[in-house]
Amino acid sequence: MPGLPGILRRRGPQTGGPAPDTFDRRLIAPMVLGSVLNPVNSSMIAVALVPIGVAFGAPPAQTVWLVSALYLATAVGQPVIGRLVDMYGPRRLYLTGTALVGVAGLMGALAPSLGVLIGARVLLGLGTSAAYPAAMRLIRAEAGRTGRDSPAGVLTALAVAGQTVAVVGPALGGLLIGVGGWHAVFTVNVPLSAACLALGALRLPKAGRGERRPVDAAGMVLFAVVLIALMLFLMDPRPGRLYLPALSAAAACAFAVRELRTTDPFIDLRVLGGNPALLATYLRQFLAYTTAYSYLYGFTQWVEQGRGLGPSTAGLVMLPVSATAVTVSALTGRREAVWGKLVTGALIQLTGCAGLLLLGSASPLWALVAVAAVMGVPQGLIGLAAQNALYRQADPAHIGSAAGLLRTFMYLGALSASAATAAFFPQHADTPGLHHLALFMAAGSVLLLVTTLPDRSLAALTARTDPSSPSAPSVPHPPDSSTESTESTTSTEPGPSAEPGPAPDPHPRRKA
Numbered sequence: 001m002p003g004l005p006g007i008l009r010r011r012g013p014q015t016g017g018p019a020p021d022t023f024d025r026r027l028i029a030p031m032v033l034g035s036v037l038n039p040v041n042s043s044m045i046a047v048a049l050v051p052i053g054v055a056f057g058a059p060p061a062q063t064v065w066l067v068s069a070l071y072l073a074t075a076v077g078q079p080v081i082g083r084l085v086d087m088y089g090p091r092r093l094y095l096t097g098t099a100l101v102g103v104a105g106l107m108g109a110l111a112p113s114l115g116v117l118i119g120a121r122v123l124l125g126l127g128t129s130a131a132y133p134a135a136m137r138l139i140r141a142e143a144g145r146t147g148r149d150s151p152a153g154v155l156t157a158l159a160v161a162g163q164t165v166a167v168v169g170p171a172l173g174g175l176l177i178g179v180g181g182w183h184a185v186f187t188v189n190v191p192l193s194a195a196c197l198a199l200g201a202l203r204l205p206k207a208g209r210g211e212r213r214p215v216d217a218a219g220m221v222l223f224a225v226v227l228i229a230l231m232l233f234l235m236d237p238r239p240g241r242l243y244l245p246a247l248s249a250a251a252a253c254a255f256a257v258r259e260l261r262t263t264d265p266f267i268d269l270r271v272l273g274g275n276p277a278l279l280a281t282y283l284r285q286f287l288a289y290t291t292a293y294s295y296l297y298g299f300t301q302w303v304e305q306g307r308g309l310g311p312s313t314a315g316l317v318m319l320p321v322s323a324t325a326v327t328v329s330a331l332t333g334r335r336e337a338v339w340g341k342l343v344t345g346a347l348i349q350l351t352g353c354a355g356l357l358l359l360g361s362a363s364p365l366w367a368l369v370a371v372a373a374v375m376g377v378p379q380g381l382i383g384l385a386a387q388n389a390l391y392r393q394a395d396p397a398h399i400g401s402a403a404g405l406l407r408t409f410m411y412l413g414a415l416s417a418s419a420a421t422a423a424f425f426p427q428h429a430d431t432p433g434l435h436h437l438a439l440f441m442a443a444g445s446v447l448l449l450v451t452t453l454p455d456r457s458l459a460a461l462t463a464r465t466d467p468s469s470p471s472a473p474s475v476p477h478p479p480d481s482s483t484e485s486t487e488s489t490t491s492t493e494p495g496p497s498a499e500p501g502p503a504p505d506p507h508p509r510r511k512a
Contacts, residue, residue, distance in 0.1 A: 043169025073125025082404025104191025
């Protein structure tokens with residue numbers, strides 16, 4: 001992986017712990033494995049929707065809730081659990097979340113009805129919400145401990161892992177279905193959960209005793225109401241359900257009042273409002289993943305129903321997406337180049353949408369593979385660019401909740417994509433529906449391009465020296481006066497058993 005050799009070096013020769021100027025490589029395996037639990041579950045289900053629908057006699061408009069349920073739970077769970085990670089440390093949230101994944105896997109494998117299966121997906125969404133905020137918190141803390149400005153190799157590894165399994169997921173799902181039926185896409189979570197629990201218990205640093213601080217439960221509940229009410233309406237926008245957007249708006253007003261008045265808010269709206277660059281990153285994340293997931297779910301269903309291929313073959317057709325995504329990320333991961341990656345990714349997304357408009361029920365297999373290869377390029381560019389932008393733009397003391405919100409906007413894009421898929425494929429994934437979906441995806445790509453092209457401030461984010469370079473600047477270590485940290489210990493040099501507190505910000509920003 002680009003950048004990793006210079007960061008993941010030897011451990012300290014005397015203590016067996018991490019060297020003082022290098023990233024602790026023992027953290028890589030639990031961070032990466034935990035972070036891929038959500039994308040692998042979100043993508044495997046794509047090839048299982050049709051067989052699950054057949055098993056329970058449910059049309060696509062109902063089975064799409066298997067997608068929406070996970071993303072509703074995750075859109076709420078990521079920033080909520082990210083905030084708890086900021087307050088109480090990554091280890092305990094990571095272990096609790098990955099344990100829930102195993103429980104959800106068993107529940108789904110034994111589900112007697114579609115309703116229970118949807119419940120299992122909700123539990124999966126909550127359980128998989130802990131690992132990514134925990135990983136970003138650990139990366140930021142390691143940057144502060146080592147004095148390395150930006151662990152580009154580690155960030156790239158994290159992004160590439162998520163991108164890879166998100167696209168390999170349909171092929172894996174098709175293989176599992178061929179071996180053990182659709183139940184297998186749930187059962188596989190049991191060994192994955194066990195592996196995460198073992199690695200997390202052995203390698204993640206234990207938290208020191210910190211100050212107990214109140215949790216903004218009211219703010220979290222209001223935030224959940226805002227998202228759930230809005231997305232429930234978008235999934236089925238009918239006049240009789242207009243009370244849902246009204247409820248979402250009312251909850252949003254109450255949430256804003258609550259967060260502005262409380263001394264320890266769930267989401268600090270003053271700081272967030274004073275950081276327009278981060279808000280723009282969230283918007284771009286939403287637009288990019290609306291297009292990406294529309295392709296993932298819509299194209300895969302069309303390949304099975306409109307083109308007439310089986311689940312296993314449909315999964316194999318998606319493999320070129322993974323191949324090009326990994327190749328592009330590996331070639332470009334060492335350079336941040338946020339603006340260039342976003343612009344290039346948006347343009348190539350538009351090219352892929354044009355390719356979808358040329359497909360039909362008689363299209364040759366090579367044409368489907370070619371479109372998949374094109375759509376993999378933005379997968380390798382946009383996600384990495386957004387993650388690098390967030391790492392630079394977010395307040396280090398709130399990196400967990402900020403990372404959670406980045407994933408929330410990603411899943412909001414996925415929810416919008418699933419709503420679009422249900423609208424364009426109400427009963428059957430046919431070719432006219434695919435073409436309408438392609439136009440919808442093209443509109444999102446155009447908006448991504450329009451919001452990125454004039455924003456030249458993104459270029460400033462790339463004016464950094466590679467942290468693996470000998471000339472890389474050190475991160476200053478001023479005294480930490482933040483009251484946010486609850487992870488500090490009596491030791492001034494955190495070792496393998498001490499969980500690091502928030503890292504100082506190497507690039508301070510003016511806050512509201």
